[in-house]
Amino acid sequence: MKYYLGLDVGGTNFAAGIIDENYRVIEKISVPAGAGRSIEEITEDMANVSLEVVKKAGVDISDFTSWGIGMPSFVNPRTNLLVHANCFGWKNVPIYSYLERHIPLPIYIENDANCAALGETLAGGAKGYENVLMLTLGTGLGGGIILNKKIYAGADMMGAELGHTKLVYNGAACTCGQYGCAEAYCSATALIRQAKEALERDPESLMVRLCDGDISKLEAKTVFDAMKQGDDTARQVIEQYIDYLSCAISSFVVIFRPEIIILGGGVANAGEILRRPLQERLLVNTYAGSEIGVPDIKIAECGNDAGLIGAAMLEKYGMNRNQK
Template identity: 60%
Template sequence: MKISKKYYLGLDVGGTSFVAGIVDESYNIIAKEGISAKIGNTVDELVYNMADVSKKAIQKAGLSIDNISSWGICMPSNINPKTNLLVHANCFGWKNIPIYDYLKKHIPLPIYIANDANGATYGEILAGSASQYSTALMLTLGTGVGGGIIIDNKIYAGADNMGAELGHTKLMYDGALCTCGQKGCLEAYCSATALIRAANEAVRKEPSSLILSLAKNNENNINGEIICRAAIDGDPVAIKLLDDYTSYLAAGISSLVVIFRPEVIMLGGGIAHAGDLILKPVNQKLRIYTHAGDEIGVPPVICASLGNDAGIIGAAFLEKIM
C-alpha cells in the first residue's frame, strides 16, 4: 500500500534514556519507542542503541525507512558546523566525535542534530505553548538548567553553534560553584539541585520546618515537590526558599530579556510543574528587575506544555531549519 503522507523521525537523547518518535506533518507523534542508555558504553554501542530505538519506532508506526523524510536528533551536545564533529557531550564523556559518520552506518536518511534544549524549544514553538510566537526562549529547570533560543522560527546558537548555554550565564560574580566548574552560573542558583541544596541547608538551621516533616525527617527525601507543598501550607522556611529562588530566576531572565527581547519565555522541567507558585512571583519580579520594565514592558513567562515530547517534535523537524 502506497503511503502519501510524509513522516519524520525524531530522537531525543538524554543521559539515561533515548526516546524516538514518528511525527506526522501536523506535529502528531504517531508512534514512540524508548530505551535506557548505559553511561560508559562505547560510542559504537550508544550509536547502535540510538539507531535501534529509532528503527523500532518506525516499525511500531507500521512504516518503512522509505516513508521517512529525515532523522533528526536532539542531544546534550555541541556540533561544530564547519567540521561536523560533536565537540562536547558531557553526559557521555564524548569529545570531537565524528558523529555523523557513526550514525550513517545504521540509518540511510538525511541526518540533522541539534542541542537538546534548543530542540525542545523548537518543538514548543512548533506545537506547544509558544506556537503563536516566532521568537521565544526556554529554560528547563531540572538537575541542571538548560536553555534554548528561537529567533524568527529558527534555532539560534551563535556563530559557531556553541551558544545558547543559558544555564551558564553569570548571575553572580564569584558565587556558588556550578557543575561546569565556573562560579555564579544561573544553574548554580536556579536548578532543582540548587533549590534542594538550599533546602537542606535551611532545615539544618530550622529542623522544625514542615519541609523536614514532609520528608519523613530525612534530608535525602527533600525534593522540589515537598518544598512547594510546604510553602503552600504556610511553612516560613519553604516560603523564604521559594522567594529567594524566584528572585534568582527573575534576575537571570531579566538579562536574557534585555539582550534578546523575546515574545515569550517558557519554563520547563520539574520545577515548572509548580505552576503559578513559581510563575506569578517570577512575572512580578521580572518587571521590577528588567531595564525599563514598566515603560517597555516584559514578555510573559509561561510553562512549556509538551514535556518530553518537545524534544522529539523539535528533532523531527530540524530538516526545516538546518
C-alpha cells in the same frame, strides 16, 4: 501525509518518535540510555530504537528524508565533532561516523534544549509566536532561543548556553567547572541545595518531615509542597530562588526581547505558585520593565514530547548545519 523521524537523547532515556506534518506524535518508544557503556553500544541503541519506532508505525525508513536528534551537547560545525555530552562522558567525539553506520539518512543534531524550544514553538505553549525564549528547570538549566521561528545558536552554531551565563561573580560552583553560573542558582539541583542549606538553620522545617526525615530524598517538589502548607523556611527558599531566576531571565529579555517565555522541566510543574510571582518579579528586575513591559511567562505544554518534536523538525526549522 509526510512524517518526520526524531530522537530525544537524555542521560536516562532515549525517546524515538514519528511526527506528522501537524507536529503530532503518532508513535513513540522510550528505552533506557544505559550511560557508562561504549560509544559504539550507545549509538547503536540510538539507531535501534529509532528503527523500532519506524517499524511500529508501519512505515519504512526510506519514507523519511532525515533523522533529527536532540542531544545534551552541540556539534562543532568546523570539525563535525560532538563537543561535550556530560551524561555519557563524551568530549569531541565523531558522532556522525558512528550513527551513519546504522541509518542511511542525512542526520541533523541539535542541542536538546534548542529542540525543546522549537517543539514548544511549533506545537506547545509558544505556538503562534516567532521569537521565543525557553528555559528548562531540571537537573541543569537548559536554554533555547527561537528567532523568526528558527533556532538561534550564534556565529559558531554553539550558542544559547543560557544556563552557563554568569549570575553571581565567583559564586557557587557549577557542574561545568565555572563558578556563579545561572544553572548553579536556578536549576532544580540548585533549589534542592538551597533548601538543604536552609535546613541547617531550621532543622524543624516541614520539609524534613515531608521527606520522612531523610533530606537526601528532598526534591524540588518537597520545597513547594512545604510552602503550600505554610512552612516559612520553604517560603523563604522559594522566594530566593524566584529572585535568582527572575534576575537571570531579565538579562535574557533585554538581550533578545522575546515575545514569550516558556518554562519547562521539573520545577515548572509547580505551575502558578512559581509562574505568577516570577512574572511579577521579572517586571521589577528588568531594565525599563515598567515602560516597555516584559514578555508573558507560560508553562510548557508539550511535556517530554517537546524535544522529540523539535528534533524531528530540524531539517525544516534548524540551521541546516549538521547535515552529512
